[in-house]
Amino acid sequence: MIWVRYTLPAATIVSIASPAYAVRYLSIEEAQKEAFPSATHFSEVQEGRVWKAEAGSKVMGFFVFDRVVGKHLFIDYAVALTPAGAVHKVEILEYRESYGGEIRSPSWLAQFVGKTNGSALKINGDIRNISGATLSSTHVTEGVKRILATYGSRVR
Template identity: 40%
Template structure:
């Protein structure tokens, strides 16, 4: 037997087991994709009173993409799902499902707007980052409720 294996064999098993939680903090977290909601679940969460949804895919032209990039310099995939929510003949609002780059990885989110353009609901559908899990907390997402595009957001 080598000297290194002799050294490990002299450590009591209980001491090694007690040290495992501390050792785990020394290893960096691995990236794990987590899907929290499907698009259908996000639709129902945003518009529980809806009796139907009409979906289509929006693909911006290169000119529109440049205009979007000038407004929000966050990388996007260039395709947005637009889902109109209806209760009978009344349009309740629109749910937009998009992918945006986080710090490193893609994040899929759903933003629900009421007919007046105010934020009704925001859901994180799929999160692939290793940090920033706060976006899944209700308090973080609720800060956008009622917000309109013409009013600046204030953080902190």
């Protein structure tokens, strides 16, 4: 039982020194309503991933949920697309890294608005980098670019 005397305190220190940083900012439903406040209905187009936002019979746009790795952990985010396939809004739903949460900044996320499948979407190009969150910035940017390539030309 001598091992308990040494390993238990070490395990306690490690668990205290590595706190969980996951922050859930928005649920999918909350993000949908923020992206399309006048929508009266969201119909699932692809299970758990893509929804069509409608107000009556009018299509307001499309809402796409995705997940990328930041530096080590997942970032859940969503991209709202206009009916023509351009970015209407990007939201960070859950951020799990211990640093780099600045990617949730409204001014950083606003850079994506209006981008289309033909946009460069490149860090230090048309999207500015965030120092200390380079991998998170890069991976979210690449994710938005992938969503535009996948859905941007198909939503019309």
